[in-house]
Structures are given as C-alpha cells and as structure tokens.
Amino acid sequence: MSSPAATPRLQNQVALVTGASSGIGAGVAIAMAAEGASVVVNYAHSPEGAEQVVDEITKAGGKAIAIKADVSKEDEVLAMFDEIRKEFGTLHILVNNSGIQVDAPLLEMTLEQWQKVIDVNLTGQFLCAREAAREFVKRGPQPEISKATGKIICMSSVHEVIPWAGHVNYATSKGGIMQLMKTMAQELAPHKIRVNSIGPGAIATPINESARDTPEEEKSLLTLIPYGRIGEPADIGSVAVWLASDESDYVTGITLFADGGMTLYPGFADNG
Ligand code: NAD
Numbered sequence: 001m002s003s004p005a006a007t008p009r010l011q012n013q014v015a016l017v018t019g020a021s022s023g024i025g026a027g028v029a030i031a032m033a034a035e036g037a038s039v040v041v042n043y044a045h046s047p048e049g050a051e052q053v054v055d056e057i058t059k060a061g062g063k064a065i066a067i068k069a070d071v072s073k074e075d076e077v078l079a080m081f082d083e084i085r086k087e088f089g090t091l092h093i094l095v096n097n098s099g100i101q102v103d104a105p106l107l108e109m110t111l112e113q114w115q116k117v118i119d120v121n122l123t124g125q126f127l128c129a130r131e132a133a134r135e136f137v138k139r140g141p142q143p144e145i146s147k148a149t150g151k152i153i154c155m156s157s158v159h160e161v162i163p164w165a166g167h168v169n170y171a172t173s174k175g176g177i178m179q180l181m182k183t184m185a186q187e188l189a190p191h192k193i194r195v196n197s198i199g200p201g202a203i204a205t206p207i208n209e210s211a212r213d214t215p216e217e218e219k220s221l222l223t224l225i226p227y228g229r230i231g232e233p234a235d236i237g238s239v240a241v242w243l244a245s246d247e248s249d250y251v252t253g254i255t256l257f258a259d260g261g262m263t264l265y266p267g268f269a270d271n272g
Contacts, residue, residue, distance in 0.1 A: 008036030009245040012145050014088040016040040016080075018071050018128055019098030021049030023205030024155065027233025028095050028240045029053055033062030035241050037093065040084055041066045044098065071098045071124030081131045090139045092146055093244045094132035096125040097155040101170050101207055114169045121173035122180065125154055129184055129195070136193050147249045149192040153240055154181045156197040156255055158262050178255060185253035194252040196243050201259025203231040226269065227260030 010032055020029040021043035030053065033039045039057060041064055043050035050066035057064040065087060069080035084091055099121045102113045129152050136150030159167070160174040177197060185195035202208065202221055212218050212230070222228065239258045242248055257263050 008034075009241060009247065010093070011036035013037045013092035013244075014040070014084070014090060015093035015095065015244065016042060016084060016091055016128070016132070017095040017097055018042040018124070019044065020053055020095075021046040021066075023207060024200065024203055024233045024236045025095070025097040026053045027237040028097060029064065030056060030060075031234065031237025031241050032093070032095075032244065033057040033064055034060065035245070036062075037244075038063040038088055040064070040080075040088075040091075042069055042071070042080065042098070044068065044070050071096075071128055072119040074127055077124075077127045077131055081135065085135070091132055091135050091150070092142075093151045093153070094128055095153045095155065095240055095244075096128050098124050099155060099157075099173075099207070101167065103167050103170070105166055106168050109168065117169035117173055118176075121170070122176045125177055125180060129154070129180070133184070133188055133191075133193060136188075137191050141192060147192075147246045148194045150194075151244045152181075152184065152188075152193065152195040153243050154195070154197040155236075156181070156199045158199050158201050158257060158259050160197070160199060160255060161263060181255070182253050189252055194243075194249070196248075196251060196253065197255040198236060198239055198243065199255045199257040199259060199263070200236050201225060201231060201257070201262035203233060203236060205233060224266055225260040225262055226264055226266050229260060231258065231260060 015032045015037040017025050017029040019025040020041040029039045041050045041053045054064045067080050069076040141149045156177045157174040159171045160178040164171040181197045
C-alpha cells in the first residue's frame, strides 16, 4: 500500500512571480504551482513565454494566469495588484524576480544604462514589495492557510557580495537588494511578514546565454563553481518553495545562496 500523498506545501495560497515568462521566474512559478499555489505569471515583453508557462502549469493540473506589467512603472504595478485582487481576492507570496543586465565598463557606461538596471532590478523590487506588504497588512493573518501573514522573496545574486567588473549597475542593484530585503524584514516582522532573498550563482537562463556560448566559456565559468555544474531554474524553484512554505517559518532577513559554492572564494581552494 502506498503512503498518502503529502499535503502540497503552498495549498490555497496565491503567489505572484515577476518576470516569470522565462528562466528562473518560470522555474519558480512552475515549482510553486506544483505545491498547490495559484500563480500569477507576470511578464513585461513576452506574452508567448508567459502563456507557455501558464499552459504548462494548467496541463499539470495547477492554476495560473498571466498579467503584463513593467515592474519599474508604479502605475503598472498598482494595476497588476488590482487585477490580482479581482482575480484571486488577495496575495500570500511575492517573488520579486524580474531583473536585467545592461553591461558596460564603468568608463563607458551611460547614465541611461545605469538607470535602466537600477529602475528594473531595485526600484521594481521596492514597488512590488510595498504593494504586497500593503495587501498582507490590510488582509491580516490567515493562520489556516499559512503561519506567516505574507512572504516576500527577493531574487538577488551572488553579486550582492561578489564585486563584478564590467557590470557595476547590476552588482550595485543586487547589493541594494540586500539592504532592501533586510530593512523590509526588520520593519515587517511585527506584522508576521517574512522577507528573504535567494542568491543564485550561475543558472542556465537567457540572461547569461552569451557567457556559455562556447565550450571554452562554459569551462571557464565552471572554474568558479566548486560543485562542478551550472544550475537549472528548478534548483532555484525548490529553494523558493521552501522559503515560501511554513517549513521556513522562523527564517526571515537572510539571503540563501544557491550557487554550487560560488561564494566560497574557489580561487583560494589550492592557494592556502
Ligand atoms: P531572464 O532574462 O530569463 O529573466 C528575467 C525576467 O525579467 C524576464 O522574464 C524579463 O522579461 C523580466 N523583466 C525584464 N524587465 C522587466 C520589467 N521591466 N518588468 C517586469 N519584468 C521584467 O533571466 P533569469 O536568469 O531568469 O533572471 C531572473 C532573476 O534572477 C534576475 O533578477 C537575475 O538578476 C537573477 N539572477 C540570475 C542568475 C543567473 O545565473 N541566471 C544569477 C543570479 C541572479
């Protein structure tokens, strides 16, 4: 006789995943839906990508809808939250995942390149987190659904701690996310809202395709990963599910690095 199936860890919860039409966001949306969450697949540019993710979730028996919004635009974020309330009544989980890279050496970086990355990666996370927190506080606790009144997960990066020449706008945005996350965690804990970050290492997604173009480039990337493999979106999906679930109810204000050891200074491994 087989043992009864475990209760899905995010049952009856509504999750918004920003930038979920590709890469890590798609992986997180699919993982959360598989644990029973109704998922809002936010996208900015690719309705096709978002529909594919929604289809995959629905075909597997889950619930998902796609909503378009540029997370760096306040009016679009407010409209997205109104639509979520109309569709699902409330929200329980926000995954602040949208992010971009616009690379240039410092000496050549334009203000526009700097500002674009800060607007999407940092201001976008602030706007969505503020709206999610407002909704959580207004709705209040629902202990029958989840121990915490709300959960916010910020997609940071190993570059919140590892400097990254040629990417000063991106590294600065991720360093900023660390203090955004910690300060929100401190401020929102009395409301029983948990705020944490995930710090992915190298995950195979469209954002870093060019860094994996040739076998040589891939080999060079692997020298930075002690665990010896490039990550997949599902590696981040499972971490996000845990951080959103009651299993991590006493965890707030941390960055959980999922990086195959990239933050272990692998250059020092044989240089002691
Ligand atoms: P990706 O390019 O597949 O995903 C980024 C998503 O953000 C895309 O779906 C894109 O459409 C969306 N987006 C861009 N601008 C937006 C806007 N203005 N409004 C709403 N959505 C917008 O790349 P990814 O690797 O899946 O990146 C997801 C997150 O993970 C990013 O925050 C990135 O910085 C972070 N990250 C990725 C890696 C990696 O190795 N892939 C490592 C560390 C951190």
